Amino acid sequence: MSSFEIYGGKKLKGELTVQGAxxxxxxxxxxxxxxxxxxxxxxxxxxxxxxxxxxxxxxxxxxxxxxxxxxxxxxxxxxxxxxxxxxxxxxxxxxxxxxxxxxxxxxxxxxxxxxxxxxxxxxxxxxxxxxxxxxxxxxxxxxxxxxxxxxxxxxxxxxxxxxxxxxxxxxxxxxxxxxxxxxxxxxxxxxxxxxxxxxxxxxxxxxxxxxxxxxxxxxxxxxxxxxxxxxxxxILPDMIEIGSFIGLAAMTQSEITIKDVSWENLGVIPNTFKRLGIKLERRGDDIFVPAQDSYEIDTFIDGSILTIYDAPWPGFTPDLLSIILVVATQAKGSVLIHQKMFESRLFFTDKLIDMGAQIILCDPHRATVIGLGRQHKLRGIQMTSPDIRAGVSLLIAALSAEGKSVIHNIEQIDRGYQDIDIRLRNIGADIRRIN
Incomplete structure (x- = not known):
């Protein structure tokens, strides 16, 4: 089995071309x-x-x-x-x-x-x-x-x-x-x-x-x-990878352009990330994410805590809730993540907690994330990828964390992301595949 060895805390810059869906x-x-x-x-x-x-x-x-x-x-x-x-x-x-x-x-x-x-x-x-x-x-x-x-x-x-x-x-x-x-x-x-x-x-x-x-x-x-x-x-570009790259840019304070995204097929995905305070621009059919020192989670009109949940299209895709959860750990403010569809998808939060994130796992379907506003950076740890989406979420967390992280069972990530380590190295990430 292979693993990723990652030295985080580096700002990335460049263009990422999205794989087929x-x-x-x-x-x-x-x-x-x-x-x-x-x-x-x-x-x-x-x-x-x-x-x-x-x-x-x-x-x-x-x-x-x-x-x-x-x-x-x-x-x-x-x-x-x-x-x-x-x-x-x-x-x-x-x-x-x-x-x-x-x-x-x-x-x-x-x-x-x-x-x-x-x-x-x-x-x-x-x-x-x-x-x-x-x-x-x-x-x-x-x-x-x-x-x-x-x-x-x-x-x-x-x-x-x-x-x-x-x-x-x-x-x-x-x-x-x-x-x-x-x-x-x-x-x-x-x-x-x-x-x-x-x-x-x-x-x-x-x-x-x-x-x-x-x-x-x-x-x-x-x-x-x-x-x-x-x-x-x-085949269309992969909207889950697009969302993953938006989250990557925000967590690592990086300036990234995501190429050829088929914007008209992204639905509420861009606006959902904007509700976390992430700035992004549409440039033709590309998404430009500028480097941000900080981002602040929105609230509902009455000031109550924001809830982000999955729903059938045109609602928010469940495959991106893991990314949203990770990104929220370094935002200002709090958010309730409600994963309605799958009862085991939030269990990877224990690894984020070990990295220093403040997350309350309310039950198998709900987690409250208390954003640290970058006051306390995540720290590198050893962890194991439980599934595709949790795996790439942990990868994003590791790239933003201080020190060295090792992610085992990366075959799970390879199931859904093409040459992810190569593409990340091309924009400045310190990541290598080890046996």
């Missing part, structure tokens, strides 16, 4: 399973989770050609369905959360799909009921082998229907959309997630010949078609 990539990489024609996808991030999915697709029989770094051509002309019941498939697919999204395309095109209980971050309960409830409404029959933790689903013919999700699950929405595009008739899909990445998937499917309307809303109408063709698709 991890969460979009895991969706759109499954869409080529819907057609026998070639599909070209660009701006694919070179990260562990995405590369695992590409390897899985190739093992299933998808022909994959790497045109250049970040651009691949996929052709799912011949899929080995028998492989989906092997132990090798269970091992590969079970190591990756995003593997769940192969089920919808397989069900739509081949009438059956299989998946082991998928892996991913240990951030709390992440149920799959939404996915399979949607498939069942489209006419599929579902079976779960509790002993093997193996899901199977099949349908002779999917038929359009009315679907009202009990939760606006992003991966559930993506999976159901990919199943419904080849269903017979019309599917009316209410309380669908409408994140930019879902919008991207819908636009990609429409360019393949699907008929999806209502894109960008939570009410989709999907007219089933008999078959889909090939297309070209480019």
């Amino acid at each position: 991890k969460n979009e990539a895991l969706q759109v990489l499954c869409a080529p399973l819907l057609t026998a024609e070639k599909v070209t996808i660009s701006n694919i991030p070179d990260i562990v989770d995405v590369n695992k999915l590409i390897d899985l697709l190739q093992t299933m029989g998808v022909k994959i050609e790497k045109v250049e770094r970040g651009t691949y051509v996929f052709q799912a002309k011949e899929i080995d369905l028998s492989y989906l019941e092997t132990e090798d498939f269970k091992k590969r697919a079970g190591s990756l959360r995003g593997s769940i999204m192969i089920v919808g395309p397989l069900l739509a095109r081949f009438g059956k799909g299989f998946i082991p209980k998928p892996g991913g971050d240990k951030i709390g309960r992440r149920r799959l009921d939404t996915h399979f409830d949607g498939f069942a409404l489209l006419g599929a029959k579902f079976n779960y082998d509790a002993g093997e933790h193996f899901y199977s689903i099949e349908a002779k013919k999917l038929k359009g229907t009315y679907i009202h999700l009990d939760e606006a699950s992003v991966t559930g929405t993506a999976n159901i959309i990919m199943a419904a595009v080849l269903a017979e008739g019309t599917t009316t899909f209410y309380n669908a997630a409408c994140e930019p990445y879902i919008q991207q998937l819908c636009k990609m499917l429409n360019s393949m010949g699907a008929k999806i309307s209502g894109i960008s809303s939570n009410l989709l109408t999907i007219e089933g078609v008999k078959e889909l063709g090939g297309c070209y698709h480019r």
